[in-house]
Amino acid sequence: MLEQREMIQINKSGWDKVADQFFEGSFDILDYGDYAPTEEELHLLGQIEDSIILEVGCGSGHTLEYLAKRGARELWGVDLSSSQINTAKEVVSNLGTPVTFIESPMEDIPGLPDSYFDKAVSIYALGWTVNLQKTLSNIHRSLKLGGTLVFSWEHPVHSVVEYANEQLRFRRSYVIEGFEKHDSWRGTPIVMQYRKVSTFINELINAGFVIDKIIEDSTFDDNDTSNSSEWYSNAKARMIPSTLIIKCHKV
Numbered sequence: 001m002l003e004q005r006e007m008i009q010i011n012k013s014g015w016d017k018v019a020d021q022f023f024e025g026s027f028d029i030l031d032y033g034d035y036a037p038t039e040e041e042l043h044l045l046g047q048i049e050d051s052i053i054l055e056v057g058c059g060s061g062h063t064l065e066y067l068a069k070r071g072a073r074e075l076w077g078v079d080l081s082s083s084q085i086n087t088a089k090e091v092v093s094n095l096g097t098p099v100t101f102i103e104s105p106m107e108d109i110p111g112l113p114d115s116y117f118d119k120a121v122s123i124y125a126l127g128w129t130v131n132l133q134k135t136l137s138n139i140h141r142s143l144k145l146g147g148t149l150v151f152s153w154e155h156p157v158h159s160v161v162e163y164a165n166e167q168l169r170f171r172r173s174y175v176i177e178g179f180e181k182h183d184s185w186r187g188t189p190i191v192m193q194y195r196k197v198s199t200f201i202n203e204l205i206n207a208g209f210v211i212d213k214i215i216e217d218s219t220f221d222d223n224d225t226s227n228s229s230e231w232y233s234n235a236k237a238r239m240i241p242s243t244l245i246i247k248c249h250k251v
């Protein structure tokens with residue numbers, strides 16, 4: 001049985017290897033995920049200008065760049081991967097907004113200040129955590145009272161369904177949670193966590209958040225004939241949401 005710290009270590013090495021494959025993103029829009037509505041459509045973050053914002057799992061820094069270009073006063077980015085943090089540092093280097101980076105697992109973030117942030121955001125990163133309870137309590141502690149957390153993650157139903165032989169089928173149970181070690185995810189070992197939607201909601205409530213909005217909308221296009229065997233495809237998005245987006249605030 002893998003221990004949590006071993007999983008974090010495997011994922012750190014994995015993300016250091018695959019980081020280049022994830023060097024993407026745009027500062028024109030804030031993309032919550034493939035086939036998901038954008039921040040420009042949803043307006044979940046509210047006022048960015050003059051805000052102090054934390055990004056959990058900041059990857060190559062494009063969301064930080066997006067926030068800086070919209071007038072954030074101060075930004076912090078946390079990520080496990082040295083290679084992602086190094087890229088993110090370059091991406092934000094000439095923006096004129098102070099950005100503090102912490103290279104650390106989100107399960108235990110040394111140096112993260114208490115009651116400091118107006119907002120926290122996390123795009124397709126939070127679900128990597130091996131300890132959702134600890135991660136959410138770290139974020140909760142770091143937010144000011146009333147501070148907002150907005151995160152997106154692969155929809156837990158999407159994660160367990162695959163397209164095969166022109167049909168969607170369950171590749172694993174939705175109700176049995178837990179981790180799965182993949183020996184060659186994009187060519188490297190990685191450990192993924194499977195959680196139900198209710199687990200995310202209940203853990204947010206346990207951490208002291210009030211949920212404002214849950215979004216499961218899917219932006220499929222009837223004229224899209226792209227390859228339906230891709231993990232994210234129009235055919236799949238037509239039947240199940242690709243992405244779960246939750247907005248909540250600290251009380």
Ligand SMILES: C[S@@+](CC[C@H](N)C(=O)[O-])C[C@H]1O[C@@H](n2cnc3c(N)ncnc32)[C@H](O)[C@@H]1O
Nearest residue numbers: 015057058059079080081084105106123125128
């Ligand atoms: C799919 S990428 C998303 C990056 C970025 N938010 C974006 O939208 O491009 C997931 C990120 O989560 C980071 N990550 C994975 N597990 C983590 C953990 N336990 N603690 C902190 N970061 C983690 C990875 O290094 C990677 O940069």
